[in-house]
Amino acid sequence: MIAINGEATILSGSVSEAGERQFFLHIPKTAGTSVKQYLREHFADAYCEADPFTIFFYQSFLRHFCVIDGHVALYLINAIDSQRRVKTILRNPRDRCISFLNHIYSEDGHPDHRFLGTEVPLSYFISRNFDIDNLQTRMLGFSVTDRISAAIKAGDHRAFYHSTCEYYSCAVDDEMLDTALSKLETLDFVLHEYLDLSLVRLFDCVSDRPLPHLRKPAKQMLYSQEMINAICARNRYDKLLFEAAKAHAEQRLPKDLLMHPNLAQIARYPFTRAGIVSEAGALRLSYNGGAPCIFDIPAYTNDEIQVFELRLFTPPGTQLSLEGSEWSHAYVQGATLIIRTCLRAGQQDGRPMFRIAIKVEELHDHAPVILNSLRAV
Secondary structure, X not given: OEEEOOOOEEEOOOOOOOOOOEEEEOOOOOOHHHHHHHHHHHHHHHEXXXXXXXXXXXXXXXXOOOEEEEOOOHHHHHHHOOOOEEEEEEOOHHHHHHHHHHHHHHOOOOOOHHHHOOOOOHHHHXXXXXXXXXXXXXXXXXXXXXXXXXXXXXXXXXXXHHHHHXXXXXXXXXXXXXXHHHHOXXXXXXXXXXXXXXXXXXXXXXXOOOOOXXXXXXXXXXXXXXXXXXXXXXXXXXXXXXXXHHXXXXXXXXXXXXXXXXXXXXXXXXXXXXXXXXXXXXXXXXXXXXXXXXXXXXXXXXXXXEEEEEEEXXXXXXXXXXXXXXXXXXXXXXXXXXXXXXXXXXXXXXXXXXXXXXXXXXXXXXXXXXXXXXXXX
């Protein structure tokens, strides 16, 4: 528990252990480097970074690690260790490619940096570079036959090198897109734009501090609209994949639990509440005799992890406390206190529930605390 007094506040928590074998399929320029630092910190010796050659030549050694991260295509991960849960981040291809170009411009040591001089027009570079050609579709959708996959797993060098050469040289087509789209059903993925809060759910781990700000807006200052259009045209398949992933994610992610103050149920998320007074079109958190104001929200299973966002109107001098969260982060935006809290479901009345318990410690001049919205993110 920690008091929230209208200032940006951090709640302490604990770090969970890696319980299953996972692979973070790191698609370049999707905030993967920041995620890698996060995974290295939270999984420590259970974490390992690997490239395709390491994946192939050190198969037995890598099975000892709970979490592996690398720029490795999905077909190779599945061939080597089909039981490992694959997780990734997908990004709007336009923003991803702009971020890639920015990276090349800013890094003198990048092997492609010299190609962006005056000798090579940017349009030519965009039309030829591998990383700007539907890379997300390629990494998820490139496939090999079962025979080749079995040969790779058995350590056949020729099968590995042949598939690697084909992966880099083949053209992305409709068949590869169809395969990538089908993988969305089995992958654990989040979208780059939701990454700050979704990372907890993606890796089923919690932090003793708020997550770092992982997303950075893609800059466009160096590129004309013509170049932006050329990037979008070159990434037609990635755009279709991203649109499908976004629609899929919106179906999987919980909807807003409370968007209108008097609404007690939306879709499959009914919740009970105690210590909440509905008055004049608003939900007011009462003093409740010193007991917390409670929301119980159904979960799928015990130990399920979910991040919730609460927006409250809190008059100056109001003191609140939040109980039972793994971690929480609070900050002020105008007159609104925004709390993002990570909860682990537990048993409430024999059913798995997320319990949000807010205690009103002190009301300044008896001014009400109003809950404007509650949503899962």
